[in-house]
Amino acid sequence: MKHKIYFIGAGPGSPEHLTLYGLKKLKESRYVFAPNIYRKTFQKYLKGKEVYEPFDFLFHEIVNLVNKFLEKSSIAFLLPGDETVFSPFQPFIDYFKQDCEVIPGVGVVNAASALLKKTLDLPNVANTIVLTSTRSFKAAFEDHDFMQFVKRDVTLVLYMNHIPLEELTKRLIPVMGENCPISILYKISLPEQEIISGTLKNICKKVKKDYFSSVKEPSMAMILIGYVLNKRAKKSSWDYRKKHIWDKRKK
Numbered sequence: 001m002k003h004k005i006y007f008i009g010a011g012p013g014s015p016e017h018l019t020l021y022g023l024k025k026l027k028e029s030r031y032v033f034a035p036n037i038y039r040k041t042f043q044k045y046l047k048g049k050e051v052y053e054p055f056d057f058l059f060h061e062i063v064n065l066v067n068k069f070l071e072k073s074s075i076a077f078l079l080p081g082d083e084t085v086f087s088p089f090q091p092f093i094d095y096f097k098q099d100c101e102v103i104p105g106v107g108v109v110n111a112a113s114a115l116l117k118k119t120l121d122l123p124n125v126a127n128t129i130v131l132t133s134t135r136s137f138k139a140a141f142e143d144h145d146f147m148q149f150v151k152r153d154v155t156l157v158l159y160m161n162h163i164p165l166e167e168l169t170k171r172l173i174p175v176m177g178e179n180c181p182i183s184i185l186y187k188i189s190l191p192e193q194e195i196i197s198g199t200l201k202n203i204c205k206k207v208k209k210d211y212f213s214s215v216k217e218p219s220m221a222m223i224l225i226g227y228v229l230n231k232r233a234k235k236s237s238w239d240y241r242k243k244h245i246w247d248k249r250k251k
């Protein structure tokens with residue numbers, strides 16, 4: 001059997017979010033590139049494997065290691081969350097296209113929605129969900145004009161926020177309104193997990209530490225903003241769908 005490179009969506013931190021297929025392929029791989037946070041939480045599954053921190057290497061160094069390892073075994077990369085959004089691993093996936101497989105995982109936004117017990121769209125509240133970051137990756141990190149996507153009927157999901165909370169809420173209030181709900185989810189699925197919820201007006205008072213500094217370690221906080229967070233879904237929306245959509249399909 002030809003060895004392969006598996007890019008496995010590893011979820012927000014806990015191995016419990018790994019898919020069965022991802023786990024199978026991780027078990028088959030003798031070499032693993034795993035960001036530091038997974039070394040601790042995935043300890044049980046990394047036992048006996050050669051584990052490397054991908055962020056210690058340059059692109060060509062990883063390529064050389066992978067080519068060397070491929071002669072002996074399959075290789076797994078544990079990807080934070082899932083490959084769909086804000087993943088730095090795409091250059092490797094493009095490079096090894098024929099020899100690799102990408103395995104989906106639980107994105108941080110999926111885990112956040114589950115923790116809040118909220119779907120991120122609701123009829124007449126929000127039909128659009130914007131996944132974005134306050135900064136963009138150009139030559140260096142530069143400000144990104146995320147405000148162009150901010151609307152009252154949009155749910156905003158912010159990754160890698162670097163704007164101080166006071167300033168962020170000040171920018172958002174004129175568009176979203178001061179009573180707009182906001183939740184900050186810190187280190188989802190890790191022992192330090194915290195969830196702080198409030199409104200754009202009062203969230204700053206509720207937050208006691210800086211969740212967004214990424215100087216010493218990567219910032220592991222996600223922000224969700226939008227009216228879906230405090231609206232209850234109407235019971236009648238189920239019956240409406242049954243009568244007007246699902247029943248018609250049976251005929």
Ligand SMILES: C[S@@+](CC[C@H](N)C(=O)[O-])C[C@H]1O[C@@H](n2cnc3c(N)ncnc32)[C@H](O)[C@@H]1O
Pocket residue numbers: 012013080081082083084085086087088106107108109158159160161185186187188189190218219220221222223
């Ligand atoms: C490079 S992005 C990775 C996103 C990932 N590819 C995904 O599918 O969710 C890193 C950002 O994701 C969020 N993040 C990653 N892990 C997290 C966690 N365990 N709890 C909360 N936010 C997290 C933070 O906003 C962090 O700055």
